[in-house]
Amino acid sequence: xxxxxxxxxxxxxxxxxxxxxxxxxxxxxxxxxxxxxxxxxxxxxxxxxxxxxxxxxxxxxxxxxxxxxxxxxxxxxxxxxxxxxxxxxxxxxxxxxxxxxxxxxxxxxxxxxxx
Amino acid sequence: xxxxxxxxxxxxxxxxxxxxxxxxxxxxxxxxxxxxxxxxxxxxxxxxxxxxxxxxxxxxxxxxxxxxxxxxxxxxxxxxxxxxxxxxxxxxxxxxxxxxxxxxxxxxxxxxxxxxxx
Numbered sequence: 001x002x003x004x005x006x007x008x009x010x011x012x013x014x015x016x017x018x019x020x021x022x023x024x025x026x027x028x029x030x031x032x033x034x035x036x037x038x039x040x041x042x043x044x045x046x047x048x049x050x051x052x053x054x055x056x057x058x059x060x061x062x063x064x065x066x067x068x069x070x071x072x073x074x075x076x077x078x079x080x081x082x083x084x085x086x087x088x089x090x091x092x093x094x095x096x097x098x099x100x101x102x103x104x105x106x107x108x109x110x111x112x113x114x115x
Numbered sequence: 116x117x118x119x120x121x122x123x124x125x126x127x128x129x130x131x132x133x134x135x136x137x138x139x140x141x142x143x144x145x146x147x148x149x150x151x152x153x154x155x156x157x158x159x160x161x162x163x164x165x166x167x168x169x170x171x172x173x174x175x176x177x178x179x180x181x182x183x184x185x186x187x188x189x190x191x192x193x194x195x196x197x198x199x200x201x202x203x204x205x206x207x208x209x210x211x212x213x214x215x216x217x218x219x220x221x222x223x224x225x226x227x228x229x230x231x232x233x
Binding site: 033035037042043044045046047050091100101102103104105106107108 | 146148150157158160163170171173203205207209221222223224225226227
């Protein structure tokens, strides 16, 4: 069975600094998607970034980028120039290709941004 | 474009009662997913509906059921409520795409329904 592990329950970063959130996963599949979702206090889950496993190039969305290491089964999220609005719970998620289509989530990392 | 909507925002029930939660997907999305976010248990996949059919089910008892209507909106029903059913229930929707390696696009989430069972 696939699993997603986020080993950092809480992280803190100063405004304008850079922070990296860690995620590792376990799967025997070769084709899959990886995602980072953000859940602010409003509870709305917001898609931050996605990575297709078959793509070697790391995904980037403005201040958000990932470091995808397929062999190591690692998928970290880097937030550059952190802003107060980045404070939220961040979830790493995995989805395999195929009929199940379900997202498997990690336990989340609570990110605090200090002014 | 309107996002995924869920109703009600909060729902308070007593043990043994039934709860009905509703979800409207983003226009053009045919798939609806239900997830449970319970304290200490994280986000767990419940159900996936597409084109009116149940496509996949998570590891939950039959008390959890649902359906998808012709307009692609969905209902989640929880019968014989238990205290441990208290959680945030999130609905997500996705769009079927053609020509991609995988036929379903990423999932977009609604704001959730907070169910409290007393």
